[in-house]
Amino acid sequence: MAKNGKDKDKIFKPRPISGFLEWLPEVRLVEQKWLASIQDAFESYGFCSIETPSVEEIEVLAAKGGDADKEIYGLRRLAAEPGEEDGGRLALHYDLTVPMARYVAQHFGDLVFPFKRYQMQRCWRGERPQEGRMREFYQCDIDVVDMGEVSLHFDAEIPAMTLDVLSRLPIGPVRLHMNNRKILQGFYQGLGIEDVVGAIRIADKLDKIGHDGVIEGLTGELGLAQSVASKCVELASIQTEDASFADEVRAFGVDNELLEAGLEELTFVMLELAHLKPGTVVADMSIARGFDYYTGTVYEGKLVDYPDFPTVFAGGRYDNLVGSYSRQKLPGVGISIGFSRIFSKLVKEGRVEIGPMCPTEVMVACLPGSARSEVAATARTLRERGLKVEMYHEEKSLKAQMKYASRKGIPYVWFPANVEQSEHEVKVMETGEQAAADVETWTP
Amino acid sequence: MAKNGKDKDKIFKPRPISGFLEWLPEVRLVEQKWLASIQDAFESYGFCSIETPSVEEIEVLAAKGGDADKEIYGLRRLAAEPGEEDGGRLALHYDLTVPMARYVAQHFGDLVFPFKRYQMQRCWRGERPQEGRMREFYQCDIDVVDMGEVSLHFDAEIPAMTLDVLSRLPIGPVRLHMNNRKILQGFYQGLGIEDVVGAIRIADKLDKIGHDGVIEGLTGELGLAQSVASKCVELASIQTEDASFADEVRAFGVDNELLEAGLEELTFVMLELAHLKPGTVVADMSIARGFDYYTGTVYEGKLVDYPDFPTVFAGGRYDNLVGSYSRQKLPGVGISIGFSRIFSKLVKEGRVEIGPMCPTEVMVACLPGSARSEVAATARTLRERGLKVEMYHEEKSLKAQMKYASRKGIPYVWFPANVEQSEHEVKVMETGEQAAADVETWTP
Numbered sequence: 001m002a003k004n005g006k007d008k009d010k011i012f013k014p015r016p017i018s019g020f021l022e023w024l025p026e027v028r029l030v031e032q033k034w035l036a037s038i039q040d041a042f043e044s045y046g047f048c049s050i051e052t053p054s055v056e057e058i059e060v061l062a063a064k065g066g067d068a069d070k071e072i073y074g075l076r077r078l079a080a081e082p083g084e085e086d087g088g089r090l091a092l093h094y095d096l097t098v099p100m101a102r103y104v105a106q107h108f109g110d111l112v113f114p115f116k117r118y119q120m121q122r123c124w125r126g127e128r129p130q131e132g133r134m135r136e137f138y139q140c141d142i143d144v145v146d147m148g149e150v151s152l153h154f155d156a157e158i159p160a161m162t163l164d165v166l167s168r169l170p171i172g173p174v175r176l177h178m179n180n181r182k183i184l185q186g187f188y189q190g191l192g193i194e195d196v197v198g199a200i201r202i203a204d205k206l207d208k209i210g211h212d213g214v215i216e217g218l219t220g221e222l223g224l225a226q227s228v229a230s231k232c233v234e235l236a237s238i239q240t241e242d243a244s245f246a247d248e249v250r251a252f253g254v255d256n257e258l259l260e261a262g263l264e265e266l267t268f269v270m271l272e273l274a275h276l277k278p279g280t281v282v283a284d285m286s287i288a289r290g291f292d293y294y295t296g297t298v299y300e301g302k303l304v305d306y307p308d309f310p311t312v313f314a315g316g317r318y319d320n321l322v323g324s325y326s327r328q329k330l331p332g333v334g335i336s337i338g339f340s341r342i343f344s345k346l347v348k349e350g351r352v353e354i355g356p357m358c359p360t361e362v363m364v365a366c367l368p369g370s371a372r373s374e375v376a377a378t379a380r381t382l383r384e385r386g387l388k389v390e391m392y393h394e395e396k397s398l399k400a401q402m403k404y405a406s407r408k409g410i411p412y413v414w415f416p417a418n419v420e421q422s423e424h425e426v427k428v429m430e431t432g433e434q435a436a437a438d439v440e441t442w443t444p
Numbered sequence: 445m446a447k448n449g450k451d452k453d454k455i456f457k458p459r460p461i462s463g464f465l466e467w468l469p470e471v472r473l474v475e476q477k478w479l480a481s482i483q484d485a486f487e488s489y490g491f492c493s494i495e496t497p498s499v500e501e502i503e504v505l506a507a508k509g510g511d512a513d514k515e516i517y518g519l520r521r522l523a524a525e526p527g528e529e530d531g532g533r534l535a536l537h538y539d540l541t542v543p544m545a546r547y548v549a550q551h552f553g554d555l556v557f558p559f560k561r562y563q564m565q566r567c568w569r570g571e572r573p574q575e576g577r578m579r580e581f582y583q584c585d586i587d588v589v590d591m592g593e594v595s596l597h598f599d600a601e602i603p604a605m606t607l608d609v610l611s612r613l614p615i616g617p618v619r620l621h622m623n624n625r626k627i628l629q630g631f632y633q634g635l636g637i638e639d640v641v642g643a644i645r646i647a648d649k650l651d652k653i654g655h656d657g658v659i660e661g662l663t664g665e666l667g668l669a670q671s672v673a674s675k676c677v678e679l680a681s682i683q684t685e686d687a688s689f690a691d692e693v694r695a696f697g698v699d700n701e702l703l704e705a706g707l708e709e710l711t712f713v714m715l716e717l718a719h720l721k722p723g724t725v726v727a728d729m730s731i732a733r734g735f736d737y738y739t740g741t742v743y744e745g746k747l748v749d750y751p752d753f754p755t756v757f758a759g760g761r762y763d764n765l766v767g768s769y770s771r772q773k774l775p776g777v778g779i780s781i782g783f784s785r786i787f788s789k790l791v792k793e794g795r796v797e798i799g800p801m802c803p804t805e806v807m808v809a810c811l812p813g814s815a816r817s818e819v820a821a822t823a824r825t826l827r828e829r830g831l832k833v834e835m836y837h838e839e840k841s842l843k844a845q846m847k848y849a850s851r852k853g854i855p856y857v858w859f860p861a862n863v864e865q866s867e868h869e870v871k872v873m874e875t876g877e878q879a880a881a882d883v884e885t886w887t888p
Contacts, residue, residue, distance in 0.1 A: 048801055054568075074519070114837070146838075275817075372597075390490030
């Protein structure tokens with residue numbers, strides 16, 4: 001509002017802010033349903049909700065290291081006085097994993113382990129504007145953290161749960177691609193590669209730069225022999241829907257303890273997931289998931305019907321993430337669903353069925369000749385019976401009221417008894433049928 | 445995680461951030477229930493959800509004017525390069541009213557009017573740290589915005605809805621205090637006061653500085669006659685539970701059109717709310733709600749059982765809020781529930797009943813002698829039947845498993861059939877009773 005007379009006519013014309021999503025009510029209604037469905041599914045496994053502040057201390061975010069700090073949005077109090085702390089040590093979180101790790105360390109004594117939590121919150125990344133990336137987005141995370149060690153059964157339950165969760169959304173089948181970091185590390189070590197991290201980083205680009213590109217990188221950048229580089233690429237091409245991947249890897253004849261441990265772990269997890277529908281789970285030696293805190297099983301989820309879509313979920317096992325904030329050994333395993341990334345892409349491509357603009361089931365019309373207090377009482381009674389009920393307040397024509405209900409996608413319009421009409425009547429908007437109804441017993 | 449060997453042992457010990465709430469899982473579970481209950485209630489009136497980005501352009505926030513900009517948290521990209529726009533034109537919203545007004549202006553052509561929306565989001569205020577105020581908090585808002593004018597029926601429906609919403613929470617009775625800005629403005633104008641805004645601002649401090657303080661302010665600061673100042677204070681002391689306030693005001697003999705319009709509006713709203721339980725609604729001439737964008741009815745909600753608590757909700761009618769962003773005339777009326785303020789105060793005072801740590805209804809135990817795949821199948825079957833089910837994964841003693849269930853507050857523990865026990869059994873944790881149960885038919 002204008003501060004004074006001079007500015008009275010000043011209008012600030014709003015425009016969308018690049019990277020920050022905002023939906024119309026009819027899309028938001030679908031988004032809410034999807035989020036509620038995910039939450040229900042998480043809770044059906046007994047996971048508890050935590051919600052952390054939107055901000056963390058910059059030192060907490062930085063403790064994880066890596067390039068993440070480049071994408072952080074810091075906060076500053078606009079009205080900070082000179083010398084006053086302006087909130088400059090605070091920044092918006094860029095994922096939910098770091099806040100969860102900090103939470104576990106901070107509240108350690110008040111939690112029960114294994115600690116199973118889900119968390120559905122917005123995250124922020126200060127991506128460069130020109131990249132057109134999302135700067136605010138929902139993630140839906142599940143993690144299990146335990147003291148000392150986490151049962152390997154969770155390495156199977158976490159992705160099974162994720163697949164179950166996603167099967168409740170209309171996004172078609174989802175395929176889980178799974179690997180184990182120990183396989184990659186052990187295999188590379190067994191081949192005598194010194195810069196294992198560097199080699200994995202290059203091999204991880206397989207789907208972007210192709211086989212020849214990876215071989216060029218491994219021989220050129222790292223100076224590996226052609227035969228060694230070839231083996232790395234061949235390893236990455238192994239994909240099996242059962243535990244036979246292990247024999248394919250062993251056939252290379254690479255002898256390494258870590259490799260063998262990784263093969264055993266992944267075999268165990270594959271067998272625990274054998275009850276899932278065939279084709280749902282793939283042991284995929286090309287999955288590396290960067291190279292920061294994962295130490296065992298790693299996951300990536302793909303939408304089968306949309307092969308060009310980004311990863312729908314990702315995660316893995318970490319032995320030392322909470323260790324940045326606590327001397328306790330608190331390993332964990334978790335998965336993060338990139339909710340907004342998937343939802344917004346599907347919406348923008350017109351692949352999400354959009355329904356009404358509001359949750360209303362019944363609109364109670366108010367026509368001349370009706371006693372307003374009775375109309376209001378009708379709406380209250382229907383509402384007390386658990387229905388979602390709007391009352392039309394404006395004194396407008398029947399036509400205007402019907403147009404309102406129709407545009408908003410309200411399925412039923414209720415006409416209370418009035419001087420001209422002794423019974424209540426309900427109109428079904430889809431068919432146009434109208435019939436007498438009892439306010440105490442009617443159901444949609 | 446450490447970036448290199450040197451930092452390996454560096455631990456960043458996390459601590460709470462002043463002004464940013466974070467709950468343990470058992471409190472969060474209650475918070476979720478409360479928020480869900482509010483959402484259900486909003487939807488039972490057919491209000492649609494919108495969710496706006498956490499940020500607005502600073503110009504949008506500033507367009508509302510007033511002192512609000514002092515409390516804004518601006519964003520800056522920590523990794524911004526010299527000359528690059530660092531997000532400096534963006535700031536976190538400090539309420540949900542301004543974002544709603546901006547949303548309506550921006551999406552005007554895609555909305556149906558009257559536009560009824562609810563919005564439950566976090567807001568941020570960069571309060572000075574030493575004040576110990578909340579810097580991140582949930583608000584739950586409802587507003588109706590219409591083209592040209594908003595039916596006065598909404599002035600009654602909005603607070604009725606709010607009272608209904610709050611009656612579903614265990615916070616005891618809530619009393620609505622209601623006034624109309626036109627009454628204050630008209631009365632003051634009718635008394636010949638020139639600086640009406642200034643006078644209302646002083647009178648608004650009645651409960652802080654008392655009658656004498658207000659009179660001192662009005663006579664001293666504004667130079668009003670003692671008799672005029674007295675009338676202002678007398679007006680503010682009028683409180684009635686029915687529409688009789690109007691006669692009490694008229695008894696002053698102040699003649700003013702705006703005053704009369706305000707009395708008529710408030711009378712109308714009081715009568716529309718006459719169906720509510722006696723004592724729930726008070727026409728209260730001391731309510732002013734600052735003096736920024738409200739132009740008609742104004743509301744304040746108080747917890748009857750906690751008279752020292754801050755306002756639980758507040759709001760009013762505004763004729764020109766959306767006008768900061770659009771040339772359309774889009775008046776509205778709305779209420780904002782200060783969710784976190786109330787919830788956190790009740791929690792901290794121990795007045796909220798805290799239950800279990802997790803939503804789990806049944807924990808399926810896994811004991812030696814059980815085939816793991818059958819245990820897992822039991823958990824899946826119960827889950828498919830709609831129950832919230834955890835499976836215990838660690839190979840630990842019965843005692844350890846029972847301790848886990850007990851500490852988390854899980855009400856039932858399931859023992860699948862195994863080599864020693866031919867039937868499934870369920871233990872009721874509260875009573876210790878254990879009996880045979882059928883996985884296909886058992887209910888809690």
